[in-house]
Amino acid sequence: MKGSLATSAVLHALVLTWALVSLGSPADFEVADVEALPVDIVPIESITQIQQGDKKAPAKEKASPVPTKKPTPVENAENIGDNDVDLKTPPTPNTKPVQNESAAAPEKTEKALPTPDPVKEEIQKVEEPEPASEPATEVAALPEPKQEVKPETKPEPAPAEEQPAENPEAEALPDKVPTPMAKPKVEKPAQTAKTPERKKEEAKKEQKKASSAKESDFNADEIAALLNKQESSGGGAKRSTEEAALGGKKTTSGNTLSQSEMDALRGQIQNNWSIIPGMADAADVRIKVTMRLDPNGELIGEPEVEATGGSDAARRALMGGARRAILKSAPFKGLPADKYDSWSEVVVNFDPSSML
Amino acid sequence: MEQVGLAATSDVTLWSLFMEAGFVVKLVMLGLIAASVWTWGIVVDKTLNYGRVRRQLDNFEQVFWSGQSLEELYRTLSDRQTAGMGAIFVSAMREWKKSFERGARSPIGLQMRIDRAMDVTLARESETLEARLGSLATIGSAAPFIGLFGTVVGIMTSFQAIAGSKSTNLAVVAPGIAEALLATAIGLLAAIPAVIAYNKFSADAGKLTARMEAFADEFSAILSRQIDEKLQSSRQAAQ
Incomplete structure (x- = not known):
């Protein structure tokens, strides 16, 4: 047994020595250098809803182009600039x-x-x-x-x-x-x-x-x-008087109904909507109305009324009430004509429980 | 101080892992290494021992069935230190001799005494064969737990060190955990060979014991026949 133990001890010593030498330090992981990619999130509004302004100016609530100095000589000029002629080319710096x-x-x-x-x-x-x-x-x-x-x-x-x-x-x-x-x-x-x-x-x-x-x-x-190659050629004839603020070259059609305009529309419908107080399960119902309007505020076709939540009976009653209220309150007034694009098809949400 | 050591450790060789370990973990590791040495010592010893026993059995069977006179065989074997079948044969023959020298009368009593003597020798022989197999079994079942204990203690200390250094950076945590896991690794390193060796050697011991038992039964039958023949001849002589 002593001999066996000695043999075992020697074997262990050998194995441990080998392990210390060869298993010593494991190779480091090779970490590939991955460069971070800068990602810009570009909102779609920057393309669809541009207001005329100056590209280099700081952002403000209302976009406006660089102020011009001379009175406009051209009627209905579209392009901002100090030029006498309404040109689409941007103003070039003065001659060298x-x-x-x-x-x-x-x-x-x-x-x-x-x-x-x-x-x-x-x-x-x-x-x-x-x-x-x-x-x-x-x-x-x-x-x-x-x-x-x-x-x-x-x-x-x-x-x-x-x-x-x-x-x-x-x-x-x-x-x-x-x-x-x-x-x-x-x-x-x-x-x-x-x-x-x-x-x-x-x-x-x-x-x-x-x-x-x-x-x-x-x-x-x-x-x-x-x-003319000497004087600054481009630039329009439309004059601007306000301080320059961030904006595009031209105002595009994109616009949305403001909160107050939306409230006015909602109020017109609510005035004609008689909700029966104390209706069971009416608190959870939410009404979503989709309607198409013509430029005079008249309805085009039937308004689509959807309801979610609450009981079936309450949903049906409120949907009927909403449809009647819309039909009664048409034509809608007070909608800005220049924003017709945004209210030609309009979605209005109601929470009947807040209207009781 | 502990956390400084942890944070500063950049090389993770086995030796540095061992040296970084706490007192308890070191003790566990050393104990497990000792257990591993003991296991392999037993493995070497048993391998040699069983080989020797098997060879002895083969030789003895060859000699026993070679037609040699049992008296002669007894004389040659009784002088030497015998093991296995030889020991069983010698013990049975000794009892036989003693009984006849003192002029035993009852053949049934003689048969019983011879069987007893052979059983005792067989038990002693099988005990020698199975010696230390128990410690193999113990190491095989306990070593992983001991290693796990070392790991748990090591990780505890390393988490305390993290709390002290207030950094959860993996580079700070990793050496401590690696060092703790080393204890489990050593435990498994000791346990796995122990379990395998235990299973193998207990099976081998069983086979050898069965072989010896078979020989003892056979020899008992031979002696029983001899006793009957002797009784027959003595009766005929008396008539």
Whole structure:
């Protein structure tokens, strides 16, 4: 027995040693790195029930677009903006300084063209919105003294030769002196020399004359606005006076009856509903009425009345009462006409026990 | 202090599990390991012992049925330390010899005495065969409970530690529970071989005992025939 015990002890020692070595530390679980997916819950109202407003403004009770500064020139404009023309494109930011520099170039082309007045008018129509950039106005301002001279001596050369000394930009002028362009120019600088705004107004007047003269559907203003690359083109002509609040670009048709409107509708039915007091098991009955209405508040077809809870007899009595009350109270009044979409088919719930 | 140890344990080797365990759990584990050593000691011992006994029985039967004279066989065996069938044979022959040397008269009394002597030897032999099987049975049935006790105590301590550390993080709880479960594992490790060995060895012991009983009955029948023959011859001699 001693030998056996010794054998057993040795075996155990061996097994335990092996276990300590090999079963020592089990391999760690490999945990896969799972990245959490961000999930946004988008309510369907954000698509179906958009109110016109500003996309970047903070949310408020009533959505409203960015306030505009000018009075509206267009009737029934639909798109918010400071534009004179009602365009669907959103307002683009004002032109960059680079474009302003390029605005100086057309002046040369004007001079280069040997065409008489009508041609020049057309060019002005197309390129009118170019902000008469400051360098240009400066040039225009400089010749001020010359203008006085001009009416007397029509050929420009004399004043033009004086310019080079003062302004390097004017160097271009002498080359093109011989062109007959000089004549029309004389009138314009005389009025607009100092303020570019005046010049613009003048141009607009000319535009209106031109468009009215043609008398057609062709809206030259719109074309001009679209072609214009210098000034901010897009934007509508509808003006907004309220503070900007979160909302969509346009008001969609989605809307719901407010609580008070719903209560008014329910009240009209309740007034005509005589509930027998003390009816057994009436406390648990709930009535759900589904009815279709026309824009005048009249019923279309039969109202559907459903009842749940309570005893069978009480259900039947209350359902009958509800149907009679609805038929009696039609046509319904006080429903907002602009929300007809939401009350064309309306569901009204009643708790008869609260009406006793 | 306990919770610090629990929280800090990141390696879960068997040795660290054992060392982290509380005093009671350690005691239980050590006891169970000792029980396992004892079980396997008995298993080794019994395996060798039963093999030896079986070989002895085979040899003796061969010799007994080889036609050798019983007197001669008795003479060779009585000098040695005998076991199993040999011991039964020797005890029966001794009783036979004693009775005839003293001139016993009653053949029925002689038969009874020989049977008694063989029964006593058989009982002693089977007792030797079944020795220590009882402890195997005890270990087999009790070890799981002892291990479970260790586990319960270990989990109790580890929950107390959780209450102290105020953290239910699995990393805090797991080492304590693993250490407690180690006690049950050791208990089962000791119990399962013990149960299997007990069943096997008790069946083996039963078979060997039955074989010896069969031999004792057979030898009793042979001796009974001899007694009858002797009586017959003595009567004929008297006539």
